[in-house]
Amino acid sequence: NNYDVSVQWYFAPRALASVGAFYMDLRNYVGYGKYNAQFINATKSEKAGVAVFDNYEITAPINVGASIKGAEFALQIPLGKGFGLDGNMTLADASQNFGTCNAVTTNTTSSPCDLLGASKITANGGAFYENDVFNARVGYSWRSSYLAALDRGTPLYQEAVGSLSMSMNYALTKDLTLSYSGQNLNNPVLKNYVFNPDQPARFYSNGAQHYVGLRFKF
Secondary structure, eight states, rough: OOEEEEEEEOSTTTTTTEEEEEEEEEEEEEEEEEEEEEEEEEOOOOOOOOSSEEEEEEEEEEEEEEEEEEEEEEEEEEEEEEEEEEEEEEEEEEESSSSSSSSOOOOSOOOOOOOOOSSSSSEEEEEEEEEESSEEEHHHHHHHOOEEEEETEEEEEEEEEEEEEEEEEEEESSSSEEEEEEEEETTOOEEEEEEEETSSEEEEEEEEOOOOOOOOHH
């Protein structure tokens, strides 16, 4: 079940200010938890000559409830002569809705109730120019740290990271457009850590990516 409300204000031509709030009620989210189950005790069974079952506390993925609530803000301001600025920000509070949340309990900065891929803050900002035949945009995206994976119950976090991107389109004719897009232009290093940033785990550098293309419409 998703609930969303927003207010938008178009205060000038091609200008926009908006604010919104949302709540997501997730069912059957897959999280790590503990439950009791009976399994054969191989050692006792061998000694007794018959199958002997014992109670075990199992740590494994289980279906749980979860929720995400937050607010969204966006602003677009035209500067005249085809130039403009825009930006948006999302604040989110996400958590699993059950007791121990996962097998890991720690007094460090990590939380066993975090949801995979959920940052508390996500923000984008950019500048653009456009006319009848050409448009260009430079943008920067940033997100705070988030839970990136669970490695056998151990949380693996992604440190806060920002990425610079750029795109351009030029209409060679009314039907043919030359385009360019660049991603990760600042070559950000993705830093993973266990529990907290003092326990680094993995580092990735994927490099900048450049794409050039031609688009034709019939």
